Amino acid sequence: MKITQISCYLGSGIFYVKVDTDQGVSGYGECSRMNNEAVLSLIRTTIAPAVLGMNVFDLEKIEEKVMKHHYKISGQLLAMAYSGIEIALWDAKGKLLHQPIYNLLGGSYRNRAEAYGSSLQRDLSVVEEAERLKEAVDTLGLRAIKIKTGPRMGRGAPNLREDAYKVRSVRDALGSEIDLMIDGNSYYTYMQAIQLFNMIEDCRLYHYEEPCPYDDVEAYVKLANRLPVPIHVGEQDWNLYTFRDFVARGACHYYAVDAVKCGGFANAMRASVLCRAFGIQYVPHNTSQGIGLAATLQLAATVPHFGGYVEYRILSKDHGCEYVANKFQLQNGGFAIPDGPGLGIQMDEERMERELVKVVLC
Structure with missing residues (x-):
């Protein structure tokens, strides 16, 4: 199950991430909202190029490509940016396997x-x-x-x-x-x-x-x-x-x-x-x-x-x-505790598309 697209949804105090896969399953994550512009820049320039095309299940490899390969710029900000992607990958895995993340x-x-x-x-x-x-x-x-x-x-x-x-x-x-x-x-x-x-x-x-x-x-x-x-x-x-x-x-x-x-x-x-x-x-x-x-x-x-x-x-x-x-x-x-697949929540995608700023990375 390969990662095909990453989308970021930004608003006041909001930074959500959507990861799409070639199996038609998508996962959602959240990044800390401390500095949306800086986090978005890291996802666009550093994280997305590293993870697009990779298998959703290869989390150790994905983390290594993001956090270790970029150790010169690693730190809390990179971890915040990666968090949203990583959570979305777990959400996608849970949905594919029909299991809650826990x-x-x-x-x-x-x-x-x-x-x-x-x-x-x-x-x-x-x-x-x-x-x-x-x-x-x-x-x-x-x-x-x-x-x-x-x-x-x-x-x-x-x-x-x-x-x-x-x-x-x-x-x-x-x-x-x-x-x-x-x-x-x-x-x-x-x-x-x-x-x-x-x-x-x-x-x-x-x-x-x-x-x-x-x-x-x-x-x-x-x-x-x-x-x-x-x-x-x-x-x-x-x-x-x-x-x-x-x-x-x-x-x-x-x-x-x-x-x-x-x-x-x-x-x-x-x-x-x-x-x-x-x-x-x-x-x-x-x-x-x-x-x-x-x-x-x-x-x-x-x-x-x-x-x-x-x-x-x-x-x-x-x-x-x-x-x-x-x-x-x-x-x-x-x-x-939500017991549905993945995070156990459903996102209002229509409202997100309508009200939040969407940035597509593919």
């Missing part, structure tokens, strides 16, 4: 995944965010919430008192029965991360996500050994040896690669195997409500050492979900 990865370990509500907000007032999160918990049946603290990495000076006030306000609004997580997005230094935690220790955090620069393994080794809270990292990682360093050195308790950033299913499963070998909980990262969420649920279905929750974006909408015909339904705080 059956190709190792079979079904669970048919449902609990979700935590991920706020992603930095522009709301503390009071408004706390109120809206409480409403989301009550309306959606969520049992866990994650909030942002501080700006993103490298944007502004820290204000630990404000960050502590936000965490405490949200904890007070949610009550003691809801799991609360915070995400620093690589914002703090090692000492600032410790100072903030000491200010909010009584708020009983479920996990402390990426407080220090995401690639500072040494800082995370020290944090994981010093603080009495699970450390959560991994969303920026794409390299097998980075996976190894974080997991083998005990730099985290939860490891969270993202399928639309790390290079797709194969790399996500490599991270999962490392986690299992070293007793680390595996929690795939996700901010998509569309194809990326479908991929995340396929991973959650098959991993025994899954860390309890999948991430689900709330308080803001991912417009990519509008192009999924059979939209995901959050029920009692969780999702049923």
